[in-house]
Amino acid sequence: MTAIDVRSVRVRRGDATVLHDVSVQVEPGVVCALIGMNGSGKTTLFDTLADRTRPIGGEVRILGESPARARRRAALGYVPQSERIDWDFPVSVREVVAMGRQRGGRWTNRISATDRAAVDEAIARVGLLGLEDRQIGQLSGGQRKRAFVARGLAQQAQVLLLDEPFAGVDLPSEMALRQVVGDAAASGVTVLVSTHDVHGLADWCDAAVILRAGRVVTAGPAATAVTPEYLAQAFGWEGDA
Ligand SMILES: Nc1ncnc2c1ncn2[C@@H]1O[C@H](COP(=O)(O)OP(=O)(O)OP(=O)(O)O)[C@@H](O)[C@H]1O
Secondary structure, eight states: OOSEEEEEEEEEETTEEEEEEEEEEEOTTOEEEEEOOTTSSHHHHHHHHTTSSOOSEEEEEETTBOHHHHHHTTOEEEEOOGGGSOTTSOOBHHHHHHGGGOBTTBOOSOOOHHHHHHHHHHHHHTTOTTOTTSBGGGSOHHHHHHHHHHHHHHTTOSEEEEESTTTTOOHHHHHHHHHHHHHHHHTTOEEEEEESOOTTHHHHOSEEEEEETTEEEEEEEHHHHSOHHHHHHHHSSOOOO
């Protein structure tokens, strides 16, 4: 079954249509890059997949289900862009990651031994051991991203959506995140990652979707989709990825 199946989707924001007839298919266990300039519609596509925005046309299926159902059963983990997160919120790293164990929208301070083990394992996998009790805002940009990725891991989501996880992060965090993404995919998790950084993309992505002004320029295996010609169409310059 296709993990992410978007067919002819149209989405409006305010008065404007910002996704036009977008179709994207991602198979299970695949790491797919979502590439495009600012304003090309990447976040809107994530919001649509995560049931935060309803399309006005077309169809979206996550593992064969509606986004609402996938969200209810926690099949989908979403790491938003840093700008959308309130870093002053008084929660620790451990509490952020433990949110991944929430089910059905209910929040409880009671956490089972299984939950605790999943939280500890996720924190270890992203390399944040020793920082569990830090307030989330007192981490570096890369560590913050890792904490939110750990939330998705603790959730044991089958589909992970990462919006610009590498933006503004240092090299160790970027490498740690790539490793985590690769490991997750190897265990069958499907990962959709938006990025501006197209250099060396084929080293860590299996597939890519390139958006321009709310339309798909190309989609397919990274080796055939990430070409200088398509990048030139998307960004208006000759890429050399
Ligand atoms: N709430 C809103 N009301 C009206 N227009 C919006 C709204 N949110 C986004 N847009 C518009 O929708 C388009 C797509 O925005 P979106 O945030 O999805 O792009 P993006 O590719 O994620 O960009 P970035 O890389 O800057 O995050 C843009 O033209 C943006 O101005």
